[in-house]
Amino acid sequence: MKNYKMNFSTRTLTITKEFAAGAMIPHSDEAILLEHFQKIMPDLKVKYLTHKPSATPNRAKGLTYKKMENYINLYENSEELLERFRIVKALSQIQTNPYLYVFNWFVNQFPNYKEMPDFSNGKLHATLIEVPDVMNIKSIA
Numbered sequence: 001m002k003n004y005k006m007n008f009s010t011r012t013l014t015i016t017k018e019f020a021a022g023a024m025i026p027h028s029d030e031a032i033l034l035e036h037f038q039k040i041m042p043d044l045k046v047k048y049l050t051h052k053p054s055a056t057p058n059r060a061k062g063l064t065y066k067k068m069e070n071y072i073n074l075y076e077n078s079e080e081l082l083e084r085f086r087i088v089k090a091l092s093q094i095q096t097n098p099y100l101y102v103f104n105w106f107v108n109q110f111p112n113y114k115e116m117p118d119f120s121n122g123k124l125h126a127t128l129i130e131v132p133d134v135m136n137i138k139s140i141a
Helices: 017-023 029-040 065-072 078-092 098-109
Strands: 004-007 012-015 045-048
Touching: 012 017, 012 029, 017 029, 065 078, 065 098, 078 098
Parallel strands: 012 045
Antiparallel strands: 004 012
């Protein structure tokens, strides 16, 4: 029944959804415990526990095929890069996760895509990399 956490210094009881549902049933363990805490501390605050944020954010969040194309168009050799991008997209269709295949190629081709590009010489140029092996796909993490 450890679906709650009591913080005595802030006088806050943090409860889960299951605990709240149990506390709605008269004479249940949860209802008795909540009543006990309220007798001890009349100014008790009750908070609902929310999910914990992920420790590792999703690197692919918001990176669509359209945004990849827009980024590729910044480069001087964008025609070559777009042609390679189309090939990778076509090859991805036989994959279990086509987006992951394209995403991995894009990240390998442009490892610094999240940083501001350097336009100091007026042109951007990317060296083409090989299309990833169809059988050697890693997760996005």
